[in-house]
Amino acid sequence: MAQNIYDNPDFFSGYSRLPRQVHGLAGAPEWPRLRAMFPDVAGKRAVDLGCGFGWVSRWLRESGADKVLGIDLSENMIARARETTADTEIDYRIADIETVELPEAAFDFAFSSLTFHYIRDFDRLARMIHRALTPGSHFVFSIEHPIFMAAAHPNWIEDEDGRKAWPVNRYSIEGERRTDWLAKGVVKYHRTIGTTLNALIRAGFAIEAVDEFAPTLEQIRENPALEEELERPMMLLVSSSR
Amino acid sequence: MAQNIYDNPDFFSGYSRLPRQVHGLAGAPEWPRLRAMFPDVAGKRAVDLGCGFGWVSRWLRESGADKVLGIDLSENMIARARETTADTEIDYRIADIETVELPEAAFDFAFSSLTFHYIRDFDRLARMIHRALTPGSHFVFSIEHPIFMAAAHPNWIEDEDGRKAWPVNRYSIEGERRTDWLAKGVVKYHRTIGTTLNALIRAGFAIEAVDEFAPTLEQIRENPALEEELERPMMLLVSSSR
Numbered sequence: 266m267a268q269n270i271y272d273n274p275d276f277f278s279g280y281s282r283l284p285r286q287v288h289g290l291a292g293a294p295e296w297p298r299l300r301a302m303f304p305d306v307a308g309k310r311a312v313d314l315g316c317g318f319g320w321v322s323r324w325l326r327e328s329g330a331d332k333v334l335g336i337d338l339s340e341n342m343i344a345r346a347r348e349t350t351a352d353t354e355i356d357y358r359i360a361d362i363e364t365v366e367l368p369e370a371a372f373d374f375a376f377s378s379l380t381f382h383y384i385r386d387f388d389r390l391a392r393m394i395h396r397a398l399t400p401g402s403h404f405v406f407s408i409e410h411p412i413f414m415a416a417a418h419p420n421w422i423e424d425e426d427g428r429k430a431w432p433v434n435r436y437s438i439e440g441e442r443r444t445d446w447l448a449k450g451v452v453k454y455h456r457t458i459g460t461t462l463n464a465l466i467r468a469g470f471a472i473e474a475v476d477e478f479a480p481t482l483e484q485i486r487e488n489p490a491l492e493e494e495l496e497r498p499m500m501l502l503v504s505s506s507r
Numbered sequence: 508m509a510q511n512i513y514d515n516p517d518f519f520s521g522y523s524r525l526p527r528q529v530h531g532l533a534g535a536p537e538w539p540r541l542r543a544m545f546p547d548v549a550g551k552r553a554v555d556l557g558c559g560f561g562w563v564s565r566w567l568r569e570s571g572a573d574k575v576l577g578i579d580l581s582e583n584m585i586a587r588a589r590e591t592t593a594d595t596e597i598d599y600r601i602a603d604i605e606t607v608e609l610p611e612a613a614f615d616f617a618f619s620s621l622t623f624h625y626i627r628d629f630d631r632l633a634r635m636i637h638r639a640l641t642p643g644s645h646f647v648f649s650i651e652h653p654i655f656m657a658a659a660h661p662n663w664i665e666d667e668d669g670r671k672a673w674p675v676n677r678y679s680i681e682g683e684r685r686t687d688w689l690a691k692g693v694v695k696y697h698r699t700i701g702t703t704l705n706a707l708i709r710a711g712f713a714i715e716a717v718d719e720f721a722p723t724l725e726q727i728r729e730n731p732a733l734e735e736e737l738e739r740p741m742m743l744l745v746s747s748s749r
Binding site for chain 2: 416422437477
C-alpha cells in the first residue's frame with residue numbers, strides 16, 4: 266500500500282494552503298502546458314488518478330467529458346472533492362493507485378497530476394492503465410522530475426559564480442526517497458526518465474510528447490519565485506497514446 | 508558550420524589517447540547497451556553519423572551490413588578511418604552533419620555516437636535522417652546527457668555528507684555551451700531530453716527506448732572510476748523507429 270501522507274493532519278493542513286490548492290488550476294504553473302497535451306475530451310470517459318480536491322476532474326466535465334472517475338487514497342481529499350461539486354457524472358472514490366484495478370476498456374482518457382512518484386510499481390500501473398483504455402485513447406500525466414528527486418539532499422547550492430545550482434546524485438540508483446515536505450518522512454520513488462518512458466512503451470503506449478516544465482518569461486514576471494525553475498526542472502509532463 | 512574541434516592538433520592528440528579510441532568498442536562502457544538497441548543489421552545499408560575512427564562502421568560490416576557510409580567533419584578522423592580498413596563497402600566521407608543532405612530512402616539503419624551535441628539544429632537533422640531512411644528502419648544514437656551538459660560549471664561538488672554531487676543549472680536554457688575538454692572552448696549545444704525526443708517524434712519517428720547509461724556493478728568492479736556515473740548520467744542513448 267502506498268503511504269497515505271495526505272491524511273496526516275499536518276501534511277493535509279499544509280497541503281491545503283499551497284497556491285495550487287487555494288487557487289486551483291490557476292495556481293499550477295504547469296497547467297497550460299499539461300492541458301495543451303490533452304486530446305479533445307468532449308464525450309470521453311476520463312479517469313483522474315490521484316484526483317486530490319478534484320480540480321482537473323471538474324475541469325474535464327466542464328470541458329465536455331461524459332463521465333469522470335476521480336481516484337485518491339486520501340479520505341480527506343475525496344471528502345473535499347465531493348463537497349465541491351453536485352455533478353453526478355463525477356464519481357470520486359477512495360482507492361490505492363498502487364493496487365487499484367480499473368475495468369477493461371472503460372475509459373477514453375487517463376490523466377494524473379503529480380501522483381505517480383508516490384507509486385512503487387509503475388510497470389504494473391502502466392499495464393493496468395493500458396488495459397483500462399480504449400484504442401486511440403490518450404494518457405497524459407505529470408510527475409516530479411527525476412532531476413528534482415534523485416539527490417540525497419535536494420536543496421539548492423551555489424556554483425562558483427554564486428548562481429543557484431541543484432545537486433544531483435544517486436540518479437541511477439532508483440527506488441525509495443524519504444524527504445521532509447509539509448511532514449517528516451514523505452516516501453517517494455525515484456525512477457529515471459528512461460525507466461518511466463520505457464515502462465509506457467513496453468505497456469503498449471506510443472510517446473507523443475515529453476515536457477520538462479519550465480515557466481515562461483511572462484509567468485516569471487508575474488511570479489518571480491518561478492525563475493529558479495529554469496535552473497532545473499521540477500516536473501516532468503508526458504503525453505502518450507494507446 | 509559545426510566547430511571542427513577534432514582537427515585542432517591538441518584536441519586530436521588528446522582524443523586519440525582516450526580509452527575508447529585506443530581500445531575501440533571495448534573501451535566504451537555504454538557500447539553493450541547501445542548495441543542491444545540495434546536491429547539485426549544483416550543485409551542493411553547503414554549510415555554512421557560522426558563515425559570518427561570508424562569503430563562502429565567496421566563493426567556494422569562485420570555484423571553483416573551490406574554497405575556502410577561513415578561521415579565525419581574531421582579530416583584527421585576520416586584519414587585514420589580509411590587507414591584501418593580495406594573494405595570497399597565502407598565509404599568514409601568528410602561532411603558537416605549540421606548541413607549534410609543524404610539521399611532519400613537510401614539507408615535502412617542510421618546510427619550516431621556522441622556527435623549530435625555538437626549540432627545546433629537537431630530538428631533539421633531528425634527530419635533529414637527520417638527522409639534518408641526506408642520505412643521500418645531504426646535510428647539509434649547516443650549524446651552527452653543534458654544533465655551532464657547543462658551547468659555553467661560542470662564539475663563535481665560534494666553534498667553535505669561528502670558524497671559526490673553534480674551541479675545542474677540552466678537546464679531549461681537551451682543553446683550553446685563552451686567547455687574546456689582536451690582543448691579550450693569546445694562548443695556544444697544543450698537541449699533538454701524533451702526537446703530531443705519531441706524533435707524525433709515530430710520528424711515521424713516512434714521512440715522505442717531511452718537509456719540514461721549507468722555502468723553495471725561488474726563494469727564498476729573492472730573499472731572503479733565508472734562508479735561516479737551512478738551519481739549522474741553522462742550519456743543518453745535513444746532508439747527510435749521510422
